[in-house]
Amino acid sequence: MDNEELEITLLLEAMQSRYGYDFRGYARASLTRRIKKGLAETGLQRISELIPPILYDRDFFNKFVANLSVHVTEMFRDPLFFKALREEVIPYLKTFPFIKIWSAGISTGEEVYSLAIVLKEEGLYEKSRIYATDFSDTVLEKARKGIYPTDLIKKSTKNYQKSGGSTSFGNYYHADYESAIFDRALKKNIVFANHNMVTDSVFGEMHLILCRNVLIYFDANLQNHVFQLFFDSLRPNGFLCLGSKETLEYSKEKDNFVAVIKRQKIYQKKKTHRGYHAESL
């Protein structure tokens, strides 16, 4: 192990022991880049120099950890996914009197606002509750505000149109020169909450879980852990939506789900409960 790897290992140990935030199961290459980026912003020289301020300064830690959560993407990323959600999954969800949705690892919230818009347009919003979670309070606060740079809007508008949007994307935000503020009404049924997929437990009886482009940051073990968490958090027949380059194919939970729209990575939890086939019926 070279010094840099050693310093990162020590840093991750420190964060885990002091605050319970466990990044040890993260894919190392991108984590290393993020840590170095955080380091560059502090003006410190070596990764190990981050350990004392992280141990002794909670604000410093909060800022540092927010950096590790932020991934940047526009709204309605993968428009065809949202189209499939709208056309194939929503009709099924409409049959329930009330639906619970978990958007896991929301970062700055682009995905959860996209989802809220789909639910509104499909007449499902009023009977939905969306739990929008992330491990960083700083990042959650940003998501809650729903303010985005205008250059993000241009790309998002195109995506929205391709996703089968039924009105004008401009109806959902107020823009000034630099930023677009999303309609407060979209937030009415969103509960923003701190939850860490690595260390926290099951989250309600969900009809739908969206967790796209978060698992690519995890190693295989951690991915398996999170797939199990999702399985346990879903109702029978509940849906799980992954990112376009993510798959359940190689996980232990594979047999507990059906790939209902394989191309768009939409899976459905099987009706049978865990362990049923193991018993001699």
Place this chain on the structure above:
Amino acid sequence: MQNHYEAVVIGVSAGGFRALHTLLSELPDHFTLPVMIVQHRKASAENYLVTSLNKNCRLLVKEADEKEKITSGTVYLAPGDYHLLVEKDKTLSLSIDEPVCYSRPSIDVLFETAAATYQAGLIGIILTGANSDGSAGIRSIKAGGGLTISQHPETAEADTMPLAAIATKAVDYILTLQEISPFLNDLLEQSHETKE
């Protein structure tokens, strides 16, 4: 002493479609190194570039999957709108971290992570392109003891990227597009002879 090379990384932007066809179609089926490529492009459902390269190339060309084990004789393309990274255990990973040099996938991200893993065993190549992504990556490869090549700017459809790479003074060879594949072949054969 000749290095023993383990992997090739290629960064290319504007003009890349033709450049990649020229370069990859010249690689023989016994080419033993894995090749990882960042071509700046938009995300698209139908993967025209991969299909078309596969038709014209003797090696297997595929879009990189996350956690995929890097295999020799395979050409991996970064998926649109994802960074492609090399892990220390020689697997591939993807991220949607912020764009670098306005680009996702970014050449720098691939080159820097590949340099950290392969060090002196890495060959980095910059081809045609209209921005300066890849220059920092070329520096990392050179610093790690790897070998660096730039397409000759005069033979590039867009010369900004080769010129930016050459300006780092970390480029070992400046070659025309047609010279690159034969050069890689010679290099591998020499490297095998030295090893034996």
